[in-house]
Amino acid sequence: MTTRRAPRLIDIAEAVGVHVSTVSRVLNGDPAQSVRPELSELILATARQQGYRPNALARALKRRRTGALAFVIPLLRNPIWVRMQRGALQRAAERGYVVMIMEEPGDEPQPPGHYRYLVEESRADGLLLATALRAPAHAAGVPGVPHVYVNRRGPVRGNDVVMDESGAVRLFLGHVAGQGHRRVALIDGPAAVDTVHRRTLAARRICAARGIRLIVRHAAPTEAGGWEAADSLLRAGQSPTACGVGSLNQLFGVMAALRARGVGVPAAMSVVSFDEDECLAFLDVPVTSVAMPLAELGAAAVDAVLTRIEREPAGDVMVSDPMRLVPRRSVGRCPA
């Protein structure tokens, strides 16, 4: 593996017999000053022939812009993150940026400020943060660094890119209420997760308005967490007849607990997942879900950091792409 030296601007300048700045102008398509077309052609051809690639380091050092974004995601197995990543990756590529995905190294999420070093060391121009919690340790934010919070709101308004969780909850409640359910549960992650917070708030408001009895259970965003929450619900004997579940991992636990206790789905309990995933269609009881515009969220987040990097005025954004209910077989009429 002969790691040969990459061709530089000066190499192609010498080959053509002009100054580097001329080459730079041509290669950057500088519209200000024009270059003799034939020379331009020659430079372009030589660059191509030498396999020239601009050194991102040198360029970034000069331009004071790295052309990279850092996307910090929690260490969760939940597939929603890959969909968001995909949206972000694509939009960033369209806008000439690369995105480096940083995963939280441990199980305890670092406060968002932990990642400012990426910008301070000029490794990235801005931060996409999907890890903020509603917790004192996270209240400091990331002052002085271009950033947005993705799918979670930060400690203060102004840099949030989120989806319409309340709309998702309304979709869920409308669907089960339409089947006659009047006692409903929401099993979701820790209240410190902003997405969860907004879902529970919306659920309380909507249920109050529609005269639906609501029970909320917070649990770890894992299979075991879902199991415990569902189990405690059943033990408490307040048995709701329909239940929304915040994440795919919890859903597996919920379905297992219901199965273990002999609670039929949807005969005795209707279930809806707030994460859509292909695998839901293949479970022993295929599970109805609310599909959210995750790729669009990722793309919108990229747009949002970029406007901040470019120091243009910006505010919170709520992704308005449609979400939809994916009906499968886990929802039925309310038992008498």
Next chain:
Amino acid sequence: MTTRRAPRLIDIAEAVGVHVSTVSRVLNGDPAQSVRPELSELILATARQQGYRPNALARALKRRRTGALAFVIPLLRNPIWVRMQRGALQRAAERGYVVMIMEEPGDEPQPPGHYRYLVEESRADGLLLATALRAPAHAAGVPGVPHVYVNRRGPVRGNDVVMDESGAVRLFLGHVAGQGHRRVALIDGPAAVDTVHRRTLAARRICAARGIRLIVRHAAPTEAGGWEAADSLLRAGQSPTACGVGSLNQLFGVMAALRARGVGVPAAMSVVSFDEDECLAFLDVPVTSVAMPLAELGAAAVDAVLTRIEREPAGDVMVSDPMRLVPRRSVGRCPA
């Protein structure tokens, strides 16, 4: 958000009243020449107080090393990648590198050479490739760029970091053979995926040696792929009594197909997954799996690119950390 300028070496040099080179030496702990301890203290203190962070760009430009690695993973929902990522991230951090995770933008994997631009543009020092296929389009490799293939072998030997797939298959076959099974199926991804290739090869060899009848089915690495493969197996009427499944997503499809056809697990068919995941314990029939050392693979891959970046002699590596069979309830004795 007042994006204030980051402190530079020269800022702290001026504050202390020394030359930048002195500050650089102190901050880098240069062992060659010594600096007056009190001065050293002062410099360190000032740097800390100013919140100095070295500009990775400038440093990299000078050192001709970026301190970054790019890890290219396929766009799959399979959770094995997050485990590998975790291992890689941690090891890289220990060794002073950051890793940027690149996900394939589309569904068709790019040939590995597509990513050489990351090194050529000095965005990364080396490549971790988890996307190579056994296909003519991928045969070119990535000459001239430090790289390793992770969990897949490249077009030529010498840069591969893999796990003992053959050992995993042996674990599976030993387990089911121990339960009396003599007709076994392997449902796995496309043969162009090297991991799949090695598993099928091992399965054929071991089955031949042990007098086990083997049927192999290749399918898309998705729920639907698993469904079709299992279904075609049942339709063909050659009904094996045990079956290994290459990926978690396929597994959902396989279980669904078996359920749909009324084939009891494990009564009529024993099933083993080659991906371990927590959710397996919560399925209607908890599924036995082979757990592989994925985090160790990620870490080993980082070590491997780094030796290549440092131009030290290096060869293929097989991660030797133990794998284990996780027994659950999807394997039973061979029916009479």
Next chain:
DNA sequence: CTGTTAGCGCTTTCAT
């Protein structure tokens, strides 16, 4: 139209 010049922030000989 094209060349000259001056850095971006840092490391690293080479002097002193």
Next chain:
DNA sequence: ATGAAAGCGCTAACAG
């Protein structure tokens, strides 16, 4: 023990 100077590869005024 510390300073001076050169330069990594590129861009962007400013000249001519």
